[in-house]
Amino acid sequence: MIALPAKAVRMHARAAYAFVERNFNLVRRYWGWELVWLVYSIANALAITYIGAGMQHISGAVVDTNYLVLYLLVGSLVWGYLDIVFHSISETIAWERWEGTIEYTFMAPVSRLTHLVGQTLFSLVYGLLFTSVVFGVVALFFRLDIQGANLLGALAVGAAGSLSFIGFGIVAAVLPLLFPEKGSQMTHVVEAVLLLVSGVYYPVSVLPSWMQRVAAISPATYALEGIRLAILAQSTWGALFPYMLRLVVMGFVTIPLGVWVFGLAERYAKRTGRLKRSG
Template identity: 30%
Template structure:
């Protein structure tokens, strides 16, 4: 069973990687755009200078670099599976994929594995460029950071699967999903500390999983925090994941069954 599951995921990975790497110019331009963005953040950090809210993180550049690295996972988790479903719809292959004996969970994982590998590369480039080019020191336990990142990504991916459920049924994106994404970017502390928000918006920000993911990763990587310092973030993200993962798979299963019952899998 395990070998078959790995073979399925590998098949999805090879397919998607082959398609992505066949466009070499686009691949190179995407890497270059990351470096340009890090450079822009550096000059912005020079303009901002020292600020009490940013001093615990070593300044604006390391703060924003971690934010952008997490956003790459957020966007991937939120969009990759929905985009994969939409592509299969337009190519007319969605019904063939969903009618195979492959479990829905394997299709979900396989369809997004390349996108998450690319998100990992993007995050590494963001942090490495900020560290090497602009002398930013990373501290803390990398394994602890990885655990927190995995929990955060699981929640992001679950939201993406729910968004894909809307695409299966309604053949277009989920407007609620776009709203959640915009609010997360606005209130999650990506480009500025949550403490810069009005008090009532700060309360709203802590209803969002991205806030806990960013807080925990910045504490670990930039402040050298240990497990005892970030266990509240780990606990909250575990709760989010425990609810969102089974809920997303349930929603997608229901969406596929409804589309099969209505005979609309081939429609787009």
């Protein structure tokens, strides 16, 4: 293993932090949009969770309302968080194209890995803060009974899920690099498919078998199942381990794969002049 000199590590750390600081500055400057997005996310989480609260009235059957409310709330929050991570990373290129800074960033003496690490750090911190605020507000509306839940286990599964979503985000970030006009919309299609098949608001088992096969390659499927087991079934670490292992393996495969594919796409964009085209 090649050891990086301390000076080089500091340079990479500063460059990675450049993306974190820049993105938080942008969040601050676009505070109006952030507020709109926050209100929308809270309303969305509440609307979905109220389906659980109202199910007994809708169906006329006796249901475990607390279980249903928690089931839907976990789906809403976990998906919200993973979607922020995915979106922040997959929009790395689209964002720079929109602002007109892509050539400046690509000309800077920063490795693409450092660039993606910076963007990923921001997405994790921002995703956690945003999701915490949504949870804090939504929790005020329901009497949530989470006694006995393995909360640390749920957080560990969430962390492993983040890892795998980072890899998926990096792979998806290639699309706006290859397709300046339509790449950003393509990443939304990927998000939509993941939302549909990953069992965010219903068990994967209710899906047609071909969709279940797609669900098997979505990291969100395992993240949601693992977190629901930890919170709703109060499962032990041993029961959660297979989920975490699968998510970590997915991350270890998709992150290097994503960085490699991104490198190929960057070379293609530089060969064909696609960096400068605005989408």
